[in-house]
Amino acid sequence: MNVLEVADLGVTFATEDGPVVAVDRLDYEVREGEILAIVGESGCGKSVGVLSLLGLQPGNSTVSGRVSYRGEDLLTVSESRLRGLRGRDIAYIFQDPMTALNPLMTVGTQVAETLRKHLGMSKAAARERVVELLELVGIPAARERLGVYPHQLSGGMRQRVMIAMAIACDPKLLIADEPTTALDVTVQAGIIETLKELRDRLGMAIVIITHDMGVVADIADRVVVMYAGKAIESAPVVELFAHPTHPYTRGLLQAVPQRGQHATAHRLKGISGNVPVLRSTAVACSFADRCAFASDACRAVRPEPAPIAGAGHTVACLHPQTEPLLLQKGA
Amino acid sequence: MAEQQNGDAPVLVLRDLVKHYQVPGGTVRSVDGVDLVIGRGEIVGLVGESGSGKSTIGKMAVALISPSSGSVELDGVDLAALPKRRVRAMRKRFNIVFQDPGSSINPRTTVGDAISEPLRIHRIVPRRRIDERVAELLEQVGLRPDTAARYPHELSGGQRQRVSLARALAAGPELLVADEPTSALDVSVQASVLNLVADLQQNLGFACLFISHDLSAIEYLADRIAVMYLGRIVEVADRRDLFERPMHPYTDVLLQAAPVADPVEQRGRERVVLRGEIPSPMNPPSGCSFHPRCPLATEVCRTTEPALRTVQRADGRTAQVACHLVGDDGVRAALPAESVPVG
Ligand SMILES: Nc1ncnc2c1ncn2[C@@H]1O[C@H](COP(=O)(O)OP(=O)(O)OP(=O)(O)O)[C@@H](O)[C@H]1O
Ligand SMILES: Nc1ncnc2c1ncn2[C@@H]1O[C@H](COP(=O)(O)OP(=O)(O)OP(=O)(O)O)[C@@H](O)[C@H]1O
Ligand SMILES: [Mg+2]
Ligand SMILES: [Mg+2]
Numbered sequence: 117m118n119v120l121e122v123a124d125l126g127v128t129f130a131t132e133d134g135p136v137v138a139v140d141r142l143d144y145e146v147r148e149g150e151i152l153a154i155v156g157e158s159g160c161g162k163s164v165g166v167l168s169l170l171g172l173q174p175g176n177s178t179v180s181g182r183v184s185y186r187g188e189d190l191l192t193v194s195e196s197r198l199r200g201l202r203g204r205d206i207a208y209i210f211q212d213p214m215t216a217l218n219p220l221m222t223v224g225t226q227v228a229e230t231l232r233k234h235l236g237m238s239k240a241a242a243r244e245r246v247v248e249l250l251e252l253v254g255i256p257a258a259r260e261r262l263g264v265y266p267h268q269l270s271g272g273m274r275q276r277v278m279i280a281m282a283i284a285c286d287p288k289l290l291i292a293d294e295p296t297t298a299l300d301v302t303v304q305a306g307i308i309e310t311l312k313e314l315r316d317r318l319g320m321a322i323v324i325i326t327h328d329m330g331v332v333a334d335i336a337d338r339v340v341v342m343y344a345g346k347a348i349e350s351a352p353v354v355e356l357f358a359h360p361t362h363p364y365t366r367g368l369l370q371a372v373p374q375r376g377q378h379a380t381a382h383r384l385k386g387i388s389g390n391v392p393v394l395r396s397t398a399v400a401c402s403f404a405d406r407c408a409f410a411s412d413a414c415r416a417v418r419p420e421p422a423p424i425a426g427a428g429h430t431v432a433c434l435h436p437q438t439e440p441l442l443l444q445k446g447a
Numbered sequence: 448m449a450e451q452q453n454g455d456a457p458v459l460v461l462r463d464l465v466k467h468y469q470v471p472g473g474t475v476r477s478v479d480g481v482d483l484v485i486g487r488g489e490i491v492g493l494v495g496e497s498g499s500g501k502s503t504i505g506k507m508a509v510a511l512i513s514p515s516s517g518s519v520e521l522d523g524v525d526l527a528a529l530p531k532r533r534v535r536a537m538r539k540r541f542n543i544v545f546q547d548p549g550s551s552i553n554p555r556t557t558v559g560d561a562i563s564e565p566l567r568i569h570r571i572v573p574r575r576r577i578d579e580r581v582a583e584l585l586e587q588v589g590l591r592p593d594t595a596a597r598y599p600h601e602l603s604g605g606q607r608q609r610v611s612l613a614r615a616l617a618a619g620p621e622l623l624v625a626d627e628p629t630s631a632l633d634v635s636v637q638a639s640v641l642n643l644v645a646d647l648q649q650n651l652g653f654a655c656l657f658i659s660h661d662l663s664a665i666e667y668l669a670d671r672i673a674v675m676y677l678g679r680i681v682e683v684a685d686r687r688d689l690f691e692r693p694m695h696p697y698t699d700v701l702l703q704a705a706p707v708a709d710p711v712e713q714r715g716r717e718r719v720v721l722r723g724e725i726p727s728p729m730n731p732p733s734g735c736s737f738h739p740r741c742p743l744a745t746e747v748c749r750t751t752e753p754a755l756r757t758v759q760r761a762d763g764r765t766a767q768v769a770c771h772l773v774g775d776d777g778v779r780a781a782l783p784a785e786s787v788p789v790g
Pocket of ligand 1: 129131136138158159163165174176604631632633
């Protein structure tokens with residue numbers, strides 16, 4: 117069963133220089149117990165896209181399309197219904213912990229508040245559960261730290277406090293926006309284990325936004341690649357890494373530094389150029405100006421996602437690439 | 448600038464640096480005796496456990512917080528001996544990119560004003576060339592020049608992070624402390640930022656303390672790498688050696704825990720999970736602070752704290768390590784197979 121269905125989602129900002137389309141007719145769905153990874157270039161609309169699901173987008177924006185959570189259209193339900201869902205059924209791990217945590221409230225009180233509000237726990241019970249949760253995410257001396265403020269924690273500890281808060285009420289859908297960027301890889305491995313375990317035990321669905329291809333390879337069942345506000349390629353994880361087809365996806369995978377490469381002998385391959393700023397919904401391929409394979413047709417029509425060989429694999433490209441991807445190995 | 452430089456002296460010398468904080472639950476030993484030298488034009492990677500004290504070192508290195516004890520020397524000058532005003536003037540030559548880009552840029556100024564501020568304060572370029580220089584800096588970090596007119600809250604996480612980097616680079620620092628400068632960037636944008644840092648080093652002799660959890664970025668960029676665990680440096684080695692032959696068991700575990708960007712390989716791999724209790728910086732274990740989680744720990748590890756000492760490898764290169772189990776040739780027994788459980 118699909119927990120979440122996003123169809124034709126659009127988010128447009130009103131700015132001083134006119135409208136900016138950050139999410140441009142985005143479609144995807146997530147099944148119960150599925151872990152979906154969203155990857156894509158910085159600024160392509162990943163965060164805005166997930167914030168708008170529960171009405172958390174910045175004020176100067178308008179949202180259109182359909183967002184169905186277990187059959188309920190979230191774009192039309194009341195604000196009080198959204199408040200009831202947030203943190204309880206659908207929980208977020210926000211990209212920037214420093215702005216998401218309350219700087220004036222101790223860590224212990226902040227996490228306990230979630231438990232008390234949504235689960236009606238007593239003060240004492242909530243406190244014990246907070247210690248458990250902080251230990252689960254690997255915060256050393258958890259009990260001694262209940263009384264500290266966010267600025268007294270390291271970047272990675274703040275991130276883990278947010279993770280603890282998000283999983284506190286066993287949500288049915290967890291939206292994790294870059295949840296492990298401040299964690300070393302051993303702590304990250306523990307968090308990934310914890311998330312998988314929650315999925316297995318509770319059937320929790322997870323949407324994880326990450327730029328770390330190792331994390332994608334480790335945790336995702338399926339991957340959506342975004343570019344300029346759209347899903348340009350989507351496939352089960354093994355299929356995507358084996359047969360990346362969109363020129364942007366291929367560029368992304370080729371940009372990962374390989375073992376043994378060093379700046380003195382090797383130059384990393386980025387993707388030259390910048391993401392375009394869309395003033396209205398795209399009527400051509402948004403990647404065409406940066407693409408080595410672009411033809412006149414790419415600048416004349418917008419490619420729509422279409423199935424290609426490989427189960428569950430779709431790509432929005434007029435010139436899908438099927439050659440195996442060669443990654444340059446280091447010395 | 449040349450007359451301010453002190454010959455070939457290192458850009459940064461940290462000596463027995465300590466930072467302790469008092470919190471309601473006790474004393475946090477954030478940094479507990481760290482020595483580190485960064486040469487002119489050298490990129491040193493700083494990696495290690497989350498909470499091990501990396502950001503605290505970075506802030507002390509550019510005089511944003513003062514050490515509890517120990518000293519920081521920038522270009523041969525002991526920071527403790529300088530009046531505040533002189534320290535501020537040095538900000539042009541020594542700068543930092545904060546780990547949390549959201550909280551480090553003023554929400555009320557445009558991106559252009561934020562980046563041009565150091566250019567104006569330190570009079571780096573003539574007034575009429577400021578806009579041009581801002582556009583150039585934005586382009587170097589992969590942002591469109593028209594980003595200058597926008598406010599921080601109108602940007603994505605990775606865009607804000609690049610604004611912080613452009614601002615830190617504006618004054619052309621001799622030393623940059625870059626605290627997780629690419630953590631919010633996708634790999635293609637990260638590639639251009641890493642290339643930029645490498646170019647600055649090669650063309651301008653710029654030095655950098657590059658703090659990151661991304662081991663592939665560190666391997667690509669760093670000349671030397673220091674590994675931290677619980678407030679201490681446990682290993683310092685040339686980048687060619689660290690990834691091939693990690694000496695400290697923690698380094699070994701860390702390298703093995705990095706996920707591989709290949710789902711088939713990654714899922715077939717043995718997963719490294721550190722066993723044992725997570726040590727607390729408020730009450731560090733006796734002896735070697737890694738011993739409760741170290742699969743090789745012996746009696747001496749439980750009782751005696753290992754000093755960071757110099758070893759010489761078979762190939763002649765030297766390195767430093769704080770582990771009783773590593774010989775003077777930098778060699779240690781392999782981690783036992785069961786510490787690397789099949790996943
Ligand atoms: N309040 C706002 N006003 C105008 N534009 C905005 C606003 N918030 C975000 N944007 C723009 O919307 C686009 C999408 O932003 P979003 O934060 O979703 O990117 P992202 O894909 O999450 O990037 P990153 O990987 O860097 O976090 C960006 O180009 C950003 O500049
Ligand atoms: N102002 C403060 N007051 C009290 N404790 C602090 C303060 N700043 C840092 N600490 C503590 O010092 C220790 C080291 O923190 P630091 O931020 O240097 O770690 P880090 O290595 O940068 O970690 P991360 O990789 O998670 O960013 C942590 O235990 C942290 O909680
Ligand atoms: Mg984002
Ligand atoms: Mg830090």
